[in-house]
Amino acid sequence: MKIKLTKVDSLIRKSLLFTIMRTFIFLLCTTVFGFTTDKAFSQDKVTIDVDKVVTVDEVFSIIQKQTKYRFIYPQDMFANVPNVQLKKGKIQVSKLLEQSLAGSNVNFKLSENNTIVIKENIKTDTVKIIKEQQYQVSGTITDQANQPLPGANIKEKGTNNGVQTDLEGNFRINVKSPNAVLMISFLGFVTKEIAVNNQTSITIALQEAPSNLQEVVIVGYGTQKKVTLTGAVASIKTQEILQTKTANLANNLAGRVAGLTISSRGGEPGGDDINVLIRGIGTTGDKSPLYVIDGIANRGSFERLNPDDIESISVLKDASAAIYGAQAANGVIIVTTKRGKKGETVFSFNHNYSLAQATRRPHLMNAQQYLTWVDEINTRNNRPTEFQSIIRQYREGTIDSSVWGNTDWWDVVVDEWTPQSQYSANVSGGGDKTQFYVSGQLLNQDALYKGDAYGYKQYNLRSNLDTQFAKNLKIGFDLAARLGDKNSPTMDTDGLIRNIFSQRPSDFPYFENGLIAQTTAGSPIGLVNGDSGSKSTNTKKYDSKFSFNWDMPFITKGLFVSGYAAIDFYTTTRKDLSKPYDRYVFNPTTGEYTNIKFERANNISLFQQYSEELNKTYHFKLGYTKTFDKHAINSFIAYEEYSQKGEYIFASRDGLVSETLPYLNTGSDANIRNGGNGSQKARRNYFGKLNYAFDDKYLLDITVRYDASANFPKDKRYGFFPAASVGWRISEEEFFNKDLISELKLRGSWGLLGNDKVPNFQYYDFYNLNPSSIFGENPSRNLGLTPGTTPNPNITWETAQKINVGLDFKLRRGLFEGSIDVFYEKRSDILAPRNASVPVYTGITLPDENIGKVSNQGLELQLNHRNKLFGEVSYSLGGQFSYSQSKILFIDEAASVPEWQKRTGSPVDGLLVYQANGLYQNQSEIDSSPHFADAKPGDVKFMDISGDGIINEDDKILLDQSPTPNIVYGITMGLEWKGLSLNVLFQGQAMAQTIYQPYSDSKLNIENAYYEGRWTSPNFTPNAQYPRAFDTQSSSYREVSTIWVKDNSFLRLKNVELSYSLNQDVLKSIGLDSFRLYIAGNNLLLIYDNMKINDPESNSKLGWYYPQQRLISSGISLTF
């Protein structure tokens, strides 16, 4: 570590600072500036007998007294140098000297006879510098077309002295000498150095940076310069990821990458339910993309990575993913983590603290509304009403509020704000031979329930090491460990939220004496305050990777062999302890409170589970990279294999002796359960790549992959996945005029990809062992054998054929850059069981068969604009838009499905519902149309689509949209001024639909929006949005119709980050390289949506789910 001292103008402040620093330094014994002398000199010591403050001259005399050294220097040389504080003890002569002289710019030399000559350094006097900065230079900065560049930076090299050009591109700067060197930089242009050479007026034309020529993008098994990229690959930079402070990395990508659909379905800590799709839906089978982390496919839990560790994320959207073969059809997300770089050791630290709350909390009916609703159900079902007088008393305010409450149970159970904190630190650096990156992260998320009994904690550790092992051989060793500790209530989340819904608002949570009251539906308080036990899931992941890269110039230059072995070991332990908890019943006769905790004696139960998984990936690659004349070749062939072994055991007991001994051995013998099983996976792959560029103008990329997956039988196991892409950088052609457009590239790709994400062994004839029937006069349970899935000996992967055409462009000066992609994809051999056409009476448990066909097409747009305003303010604007539309070309369907329910020709996941045609206003409307037997005025009116005069399953229709949006878009804005920067992200989606249907069985509360919007009579509510009060017996509820289908379009202010970075001067004075303070918000505001009840990203039909979270964060990050 190195502490930098900065010169301060005021001499008093300077000496004060120096005195302090010296004392500090003495204690630390740290080098301030180095000087080399012989060994003896540095080892001789002097003794200081008592703490004292002395002049520098006195220091020399102390040394001269105690050693053989003598000093020669001009008198008064140290007159203006502050005194030195000496601490009692022994100190090396060299140290003492170093520190005493730290405040002065001197040069010293040990000559013969142990004489030390001290001379003053020439150019170190600050006063002198100021005097010398009198040479004035003025000029104009333009681009190649002689257009002035306002806001360009001009800096004197080697100093902090700098100015910016004005609106006409002019500048004026004072430099210290006519020989000074100016550095001119401007966004989007190549930085230029100009020697002043005694000129006073200079006009400088900057060269446009050829689209950050050196910018590289991670692609499958390698990197590629962005300008020569021919596939549809989106990449996202670490700075962008870090703008969002959510605990889930997938969340941080939302709205930032064209072609990526990120739908947050819920926000439970440690279990955030986030759906990631690349280019929408292309199959009826498994739709999840392949994650590749540091080159290892299927390395799990991408979303749990420490965001600070991310170097880059690439999304392979088209045939560029084909190099991942049989697993690539749904696209690939490649993540690379940071590695050390040669040079100074950098330490960085990050901390943020956030408060979270539901983006939309449920607003349930209040007591009066609830009782009204219940009685309206009674009326609908011809039952006597129960609460008319109570309702009237509520309305009139005469209700006995000691008996009838009005409780908002959400408020009782849920905190308004929930804290979340994150700390991360990393150190990176290295010398010529070895580089390192070491990091740690701590995340602590509280769950939304009152109190802090439940939540999620995560610890991430990573160490990435690289070393030049031998002349041409580099090896790397990476280790990453993650501990995830999820602690949740004994009742599952949906059940717990349902429990809130099931409370009667007229019930009280507590008695006046503070005891928890048992409610009609069972008090939820004990379920969230930790009393009832917990389900704790502990995940440990250890990833290791050993890699090498051996250049073989002795054979031919550009030839190399590389490889890696990755051993990943995962374990999950789960411990569910459930125990009786307090809630009281009041007996008005006796005046006693009884704790019904004891109603069930000794039912403390414990369930434990352990699973582990060992994943091994081996990879070998022979590569050749060469550039000669205008040809550039980048190629390799590789072999890779993967195997996985897993095991799982569980055990449980009831009747534990005490909740303080949550171990199986304290449980009763009576109800012991245990079990376990194992799993295996394997694949073997051969692949290669040839990337050829002529003159960086004509680009060609060919990949092939030959894959074997153990999911399929021997003769169906190997598949061939070729892909090719071409690119033409039109802007590099002679004829192309670069005045307006500096970069224009047309590219196209085609490839075959596979999807093998199905249960394995479906080709195998097997019988499962399971606990089965009970026989015997003393009954005992016997093992049984159940036939497995009927084998399909022909099973193999589904195949995707993908075509992509894209255009990348960049306007002059980088003002605009962007890309357009259009794609078409056709899946065939989609794996699905023939459940729709094979009759159930066959009794067959159908295996997946390669039968489906789906097409998917769409387009993506990405556009960015960057510029500067008033010379000082730089801003950026960006937008991305994606549209995709799937269509089933063939799906297994029953022959006699009505035409309007045929899935063939429809989007993949359309909803099948009845078509509602408003509500019945009166009995004669019911009598004159086909209806369900229970229909009453105010109920949903169903359309008789089949026209056969009755309403039945045939009348359902297939909707075009689903919870997966066809359109997603994002808009980013950035603003930077001096140390302040503001980043804003808007995110939206369109063309999505979801069924939201409250469950009302006259015991459960529902959102009051349904109450407010209900039908009550043809006179008052002829245009009601929702049917009259209903319960589960009502066909309005029972038969799902379009009345419950909601449009999920929305536009939201997804993320805002406002940060302030200290400027360099201040940083130097406190010894830091950077220091940033920020506040940020996520999911801040819904600007537009139709849903109005739940968050529009949710797809929970009943609304019983852990809501999406809004985050307000603040934090610091610093490096030194």
Add this chain to the structure above:
Amino acid sequence: MKKLKFNILIITLFSVFSCADLDLQPTEAISGASVWKDLNLIELYVNDRYRELPHGFTQYAGGLRFTGITDESYHMHEPHHLDKYTQGSLTSGSLSNFYWGGFWLEAYTAIRNNNIFLEKRGGYTGGEAEKNRVKTLTAEIRFLRAFFYTELISRYGDVPLIEKPFDLNSDFDVQRIPVNDCVTFIVKELDLAIADLPNKADSMGNNFGRITKGAAIGLKIRALLFNASPLFNTTNDNSRWQLVSDACEQLFALNQYSLSSDYKGLFLNAKDSEVIFFKQFMNQFGPNNPIDILSDFYYHADYAGGHRIDEWRFPNGDGGWLSENPRQDFVDEYETITGKIPVIGYTGAVNNLQPRLNPALSPGEYAPNKPYNNRDPRLDYSIYHDETKFKDRSLEFWAGGKDSRTSVDNSNNGSKLGYGISKSLDESWSTKLTISNSKQPWIFMRLAEFYLTYAEAQFQLGQTGTAVDYVNRIRSRTGVNMPAITSSGDLLAKIKHERKIELAFEGNRWYDVRRWKDAEIEFAKDIVGVEVIKNPGSGVKTYRYFYFDGAKGKRLFPAYQSLFPIPIEEIRKSDLEQNTGYD
């Protein structure tokens, strides 16, 4: 030095590398090839087929014997599923509805698994003893397959008769086979099985619970009874009743069974002399999937060992759910100890009905303010009500009482009709037990059913004397001691009534009423409930009777609902014809 380091490195690298084996084996399964060569494994395969037998203690399709859709009881926790049926609006249904469609799937899956055994068992070679064992196992499988076909015809009428397992490339086209042909097949199969099955006495010890001769004959009687009954016997072919009668005599001739002297206790005791066929449970095994232990919807889970009938049926005052509420109009059917039905209907306001007492009652024979006194003892054996002695207390159904819907605790589970089912309830169960599962057996068949079947067949064959004799054997046995019936008047109605009372809540009612073609009337009757009102001062109780849901005419049963619709998915996938009424 460098070179050496380098070589070591390369050697190390290659030594960790071994070719991934792609020929993996399932880790928790046994290959088909080995199963059929090993008698132990074959035995395990047969064991597992027993698991597929449905039972009456689950609430969905597999639990075939639910009472909540008959005139016996009202299931207050499942009306949203059951109303579709009880209110006459059952539509072509769906497999995903486990009440109406689910059994089709479960039955044909089991039939396929039985067919696999019958196809593969031929490949087994072994000694004489082993071959004999296979013979017995084959008989068990034949029984199980016949059981599912009997259940299928009783629900759907004509059904596809599948005797061989399909594979993926088979032609799946089949036709619905007339009930009569299905019954011929069932009887033929059972006759084969009966020959190879042991008697009850020879099937004790570890084999207790496996299928016996008696069970196979009982199943044959049931299949023949369906075929002889009006629903399927459209030509009124009396020879079908002769077959029923013969089969009953075949059963009685085994001399293995006798009527129980403990009507209440027999449902907790599979070893009772009357029990013919049953399914056993063990309470220490809970739901199959341990992950679901804490799930809220666990009552729909499949149980691998125990069931939860006690929790579901226990009075709410003891922590039960009281799911199934016997109806007042059903309670009224229990005779007085002198053999008269006390209440024959109601008049008055829907919420305050007046019972119409049987004019034939002698004075004091039935006291409206003591409605449960002097009644057929089987009322208290089968139904609990206000003042029933339960565990160590007297039940409190009166408004505000511990077991009412206005109780202090657990009031949501208070009975809506004023009754609970006590038949087959294990009173030793308690919420304070560590194990909340229950273990009483589900009794599929007991001798009394076949006495009544025999009586019905004898009546149809004109042998009224034998018919009366067999009914009276049931009425006169120890612990019941009801007066004898005579052959005067409507004897068939008396036989039907006896069957209704004797076999209440055992699941037979739903089958019987449909086969008699009485469902249109019986299942459309209005539900009557009772509210017990206790005068807080005097402690005197009065009884308010009411039509449930505040109205008459809530229940409707179109004749076509006597048969279930074939699930719509199945109709669309095949050439099968839908049952009448569901098009």
